[in-house]
Amino acid sequence: MFEKLSDPLTHMIRNAVDHGLEAADKRDASGKSPEGTVTLSAGHRSGRVVITVADDGGGINRDKVRSIAFEKGLIAPDAELTPSEIDNLLFLPGFSTASEVSNLSGRGVGMDVVKSAIQALGGTVSIASQPGQGTTFTISLPLTLAVLDGMVVEVADQLMVVPITAIRETLRPSASDVQPLGEDDFVVAVRGAYLPVVDVAHALGFRQPSRDLDDKVVLLVESDEDCRAALLVDDIRDHCQVVIKSLEENFGQVPGVAAATVFGDGRVALILDTAALVERGGNSVTSDFSFERQALGHA
Amino acid sequence: MHDRDMRTNSTHREFVAFRTAQQDFCVDIISIREIRGWTSTTSLPHAPSYVRGVINLRGSVVPIVDLAARLGLGALDDSERNVIVIAIIGNQVVGLLVEAVFDILTVAEESIQGTPAIASESARDYVKGIITEDDRMIRRIDLERILPPAMGDVA
Numbered sequence: 001m002f003e004k005l006s007d008p009l010t011h012m013i014r015n016a017v018d019h020g021l022e023a024a025d026k027r028d029a030s031g032k033s034p035e036g037t038v039t040l041s042a043g044h045r046s047g048r049v050v051i052t053v054a055d056d057g058g059g060i061n062r063d064k065v066r067s068i069a070f071e072k073g074l075i076a077p078d079a080e081l082t083p084s085e086i087d088n089l090l091f092l093p094g095f096s097t098a099s100e101v102s103n104l105s106g107r108g109v110g111m112d113v114v115k116s117a118i119q120a121l122g123g124t125v126s127i128a129s130q131p132g133q134g135t136t137f138t139i140s141l142p143l144t145l146a147v148l149d150g151m152v153v154e155v156a157d158q159l160m161v162v163p164i165t166a167i168r169e170t171l172r173p174s175a176s177d178v179q180p181l182g183e184d185d186f187v188v189a190v191r192g193a194y195l196p197v198v199d200v201a202h203a204l205g206f207r208q209p210s211r212d213l214d215d216k217v218v219l220l221v222e223s224d225e226d227c228r229a230a231l232l233v234d235d236i237r238d239h240c241q242v243v244i245k246s247l248e249e250n251f252g253q254v255p256g257v258a259a260a261t262v263f264g265d266g267r268v269a270l271i272l273d274t275a276a277l278v279e280r281g282g283n284s285v286t287s288d289f290s291f292e293r294q295a296l297g298h299a
Numbered sequence: 300m301h302d303r304d305m306r307t308n309s310t311h312r313e314f315v316a317f318r319t320a321q322q323d324f325c326v327d328i329i330s331i332r333e334i335r336g337w338t339s340t341t342s343l344p345h346a347p348s349y350v351r352g353v354i355n356l357r358g359s360v361v362p363i364v365d366l367a368a369r370l371g372l373g374a375l376d377d378s379e380r381n382v383i384v385i386a387i388i389g390n391q392v393v394g395l396l397v398e399a400v401f402d403i404l405t406v407a408e409e410s411i412q413g414t415p416a417i418a419s420e421s422a423r424d425y426v427k428g429i430i431t432e433d434d435r436m437i438r439r440i441d442l443e444r445i446l447p448p449a450m451g452d453v454a
Contacts, residue, residue: 158341204344250391251353251362254343260353260360268341268355 004121005051005141008114012053012137013038015111020055020135030132032056044165045140045275048258054136060129062086069095087127091115122248142246142259150261150271152238153219156206159269161242161261162219162231166274169220170236178213188218188230195220196278199232203277204256221274229278244271310408314430316437317384319397320372323437325404325430330442332385332392334400337378348374351396356385363394369445370425388442395445404437406430411439 021027021036028034039054062083069075069089081089089095093112111125118125123141150161151170169190177189178197187194197218202209218230242261247254247270258273314325315334340352340363349368353360363383368374375381375396383394411428427441 206342206344245358245360247353247360250360250393251343251350254345256344260341262355262358262360266355267339268353268360270341270343 004117005139008117008139009040009051009053011111011114013040016053016055016057016135016137020057022058026058030058044163048273049141051139051141052136053139054134056134059131059133059135060087060090060127062131065089084128087129090127091125122246142248146244147241148244148261148271150240150242151219151236152240152269153200153217153233154235154237155204155233156201157234158206159237159263159267160200160233161240161269161271162221162233162274163258163271164239166221167219168222168228170217171220172215172217173213175213184209186213190220190230193228195228195230197230197232198277200272200277201232201234221278231272231274231277242269242271311405312408312411314404314406314437314439315384315400316402316404316432317382317397317400319375320367320370322372323401323435324366324397324440325437326384326386326395326440326442328403330386330388332387335383335385335394337381337383354383354394356392356394359392361385361392361394363396364445365396366440366445367397371421386442388446391446393446402432404430404432406432 016038017036020038022030024034027036037056039052041054042049042051044050065086066075066081066089069086069092070077072095074089074092074095075081090111091114093110095110095112115125118139118141121141123139126138126140127135128138129135148161149164151164151167152159153162154160171190173188178186179189179194181187181194181196186197188197199209201207213232216232216234217236218232219236220228220230222228242263244259245261245268247257247260254270256273256277257270258276259271260268261271263269313328315328315331316323316325318324335356338354340354342352343350343362346352346362349365351363351365353362355361365375375398378398380399382397382400384397384400385392385394387393411430413428414423414426415429416423425441425444426438428439430437430439
């Protein structure tokens with residue numbers, strides 16, 4: 001896998017240096033240090049490997065991207081695009097903003113090649129850009145042959161695994177700590193702060209939201225954007241190391257589930273994607289169970 | 300005429316025949332990897348109702364499709380006598396939950412009949428031919444159609 005990653009990564013770093021960072025005089029003028037920084041980092045986030053390539057350059061010149069996309073006939077002249085939609089135009093085939101070929105880039109091998117290389121590995125690439133602050137590319141790859149430290153929890157009579165790196169704290173709230181907020185939502189008070197409660201069984205569509213919070217356990221989780229939430233599960237059973245098995249290979253992606261694993265007794269258990277649960281849990285509580293999904297026969 | 304005779308002699312195909320929801324079906328033996336006894340499944344969130352869940356097949360995670368439910372014939376009752384037919388569809392491995400596997404058929408290509416046009420649209424979607432064997436009508440299933448159509452490119 002890492003061999004297949006080296007080309008796209010090299011390309012992204014070249015891009016960051018060549019397109020991302022501004023020239024020294026321009027950086028000086030905008031009050032930045034004349035030396036630019038490109039940061040390459042890698043980490044582990046709920047069952048996926050996340051690699052970021054971040055530069056502190058000028059960010060994506062969205063007007064320029066737009067006009068190039070229009071010139072190349074990739075968008076309609078009157079298309080109304082959000083900033084992030086414009087940023088994502090970079091991934092379209094045939095798109096290249098460099099007006100000249102430099103010694104680093106501009107040979108027509110665009111971000112679309114990077115994107116398809118990452119997708120071939122079962123991953124995704126996303127882009128985030130702040131004008132004047134820089135651009136960050138995030139690659140998220142499934143962990144295929146790796147071991148994960150997890151907490152085994154019980155949710156709607158099934159055992160599931162929560163990556164231990166995502167859990168900050170576990171607690172058994174008393175009835176007075178949990179307050180309703182709105183129609184179906186709850187918050188839990190933890191040392192004076194109110195955190196949204198995501199009922200895992202409901203977020204996964206296994207049952208209606210639970211109003212009876214006795215005997216339940218909450219796991220305080222933190223996703224990368226420093227957004228804290230409380231995942232409500234029925235019980236904590238165990239702590240163990242599990243081998244990550246792909247669910248995408250034969251089925252497809254399941255929202256809220258990062259991967260699967262096989263326990264010692266041969267049973268399959270799901271590994272939860274806490275970030276996705278927190279992100280989507282808030283929306284699903286009031287709507288029906290139908291998450292957007294793509295499964296079995298995704299091509 | 301002579302050419303045609305040559306062909307009937309050489310092209311025999313083999314099928315695995317099984318029964319579910321009081322109907323007989325068969326699938327090309329090439330796409331069947333193995334037949335297993337019943338194993339309990341782990342349910343998948345947000346999966347269609349005919350996806351029973353996933354099982355562990357020697358370390359890989361394989362989804363189980365209830366064939367009867369998939370064909371709109373009602374869900375198969377849980378029973379330890381049910382059988383899982385592991386099939387390879389494209390590059391995916393999928394288990395089909397059926398009542399029983401009863402035969403391996405060797406059939407001349409020519410004796411496979413087309414699906415009668417009178418059949419409903421949905422039946423013609425899955426059934427790609429009919430084989431007669433000792434008074435039994437055996438429906439040949441198009442495995443590719445067993446997988447639901449890709450649900451669009453959702454992000």
